Amino acid sequence: MNNWHRLVWNQRDALFAGLQVTVEVCFISFAFAVLGGLVLCLVRMYVRPLRPVATVLIEFFRATPILVQLLWVNYAWPELFGWPTTFYQAACTALALQSSGYLAETFRGGIEAIPRGQREAAFSVGMSPLLVFWRIILPQVLLSSAPAIVNQFTVIVKSSTLVSVITVQDLMFQSQKIVNIAYEPIEILTATAAMYIAFIYVVSMAGKLLADRLRRSYGIAVR
């Protein structure tokens, strides 16, 4: 078992650096995914002239595989839009776009599920539509969507394993670099797989607990 020590433990700095990049990419993409999903959802529901555009975008991001989106954003967009300029930007963009499509649909379901009477009550006390959205609709949508939002985070983490394909130096990239140098894949790849599985397991358990606790604290009120 000397191999483990040599191939994995000794490389822990490189692996840790890769893990840092992975975590960064995931959190940035996640933040933009939630925002993007909200924007897409609101445009689709309330901005009538742009409704078909938003709908097509949502379906497009959900239907295309993440690898295809990564490659497309990375190689085609710079020619089209002049942006992104780095692989890192391309990776975050592609991951965010994919999840924003799913979240847009989740948010739409959440908004539609709120009984109309609550809006009427809010209007009847003189609240403006913006205030109604900000204080009544949005909090409930976020609460009821909490499990789905957490789930999308795990999806982003799993998809982030592919960003090594566009040479972003995440955990997968670092592992593969070690394999290429040492020609001994068993220990390092197994360790990498175990790290990802453990990380995702912890994240999804923590997220589930957080989401459940949040919802339970409001009584059986929120679905």
Added chain:
Amino acid sequence: MNDLPMIRVVDVHKRFGTLEVLKGVSFDVHRGSVVSMIGASGSGKSTLLRCINHLEVPSAGDIFIEGESLCFRGAADGARKPRSLAEINRIRRDLGIVFQQFNLWPHMTVLGNVTEAPQRVRGMSRKDAIALGEACLARVHLRDKAHEYPARLSGGQQQRVAIARALAMQPKVMLFDEPTSSLDPELTDEVLAVMRELADDGTTMIVVTHEMGFAKDVSDQVMFLHNGLIEEEGPPAQVFGAPRSERLRQFISKYVQ
């Protein structure tokens, strides 16, 4: 009593597609009086009530709140233009409404529900809003539930919170849209009791209801609607004791034991 009626409804029509639900309704409500609207389902009573606070927009006619038109505003050149949402919201602050389905916001506490509008719409400070909210909750005998979430309350308690929420905006008129129709029989009494107390305090109220006992005992004026028109109106003694129209007689005999 003030000469100007608190609410004046003038020839209101309401059409949904090809169906005309209100066919020309006119009446006055004076300050401090309690008006009950009774009638069969589909007679247009709820629609009429919802027109008064602009949840439904009349297809024709107008409604005046303390002399001010709800639907239109006079422009400089004398023409009438429909009111903007901001202006309607301003008027809505003076009209409190209690819905059949309570419509409490589930993600806020009872006190949160009651203080939300005073803070965000009237701009009250948090301290003042809480004081006001607790006073309103005391009025409906629910001050001890201030920090509960709506889901933990019974139907009757939730409806009383809804009343407190409407009262917190210190409205000039309270509108009630079948407030007890969704409640189990044992729970309606507590809500009706609160409504009676409000009436005794001199609140101007318009109540759409099937509770004939309430209509008879508490109202100053009863209106019987049928097919989008006021078939008969008058003091309860007259409407219940000596109904002139045959339909009203049949309606009463069905509801009053």
Added chain:
Amino acid sequence: MSDSLREILDLQLFWEFRTVLLRGLAVNFYVFAAAAVLALILGLGAALLRNSRFSPLRWLGALHVEVFRNAPDYVMVVWVHFVLPLLIGAVLHSRFEFDPFVSAMIALGFVYSGYFAETFRAGIEAIPAGHLEAARSLGMGEGLILRRIILPQVVRSMLPESINQFISLFKATTIVSLIAVPDLMYQVSMITQQQMRPLPLYTGAAITYFVIVLVAGSSLRVLADRWRAKILA
């Protein structure tokens, strides 16, 4: 930007290579089919294990599900392709290799069996206990109950969710291009290296998947709804 627009619309390049690309797409379908079968079998097995009366079996089923549901597709594909043959080879004392197609099938099959297992479990638990009691009191054996009572109901109630997972699996097959399986994306990469024109090719690939997933997804959902409507209220 208009140059680029013209570039994208120059799907002629896409059209030129259509035979190669279509063959690549077919490979995606083959991988999908093989992995789907494996995922269904393993998923059903794991779900049944979790419902078993023996706690070690229940634990085994749960372990299977937790490991594979939380495993990233790409990591598993790489592991199965590069590590598993070495492990098997060590046991067999000979050099062992997987055809990349087989690696893909095994890896994706196991990962998606995790998702299917959860779906099946939800379906099994949703069956009212009364149905099973009635069957047992009529003297039906466990195998018969599984085949005639449990499975049909599970399939019907879990069909919409399963369709979503099949679509995810189909999308996941693009990963096999990274271990040199000649699927659509692999061909696109090869052609791009030759032709040095990524714009129309990658855009074309994205649109292709968009159309397939949209069309297949909606038709499957419509068919599923019609089939289910016959029994469910």
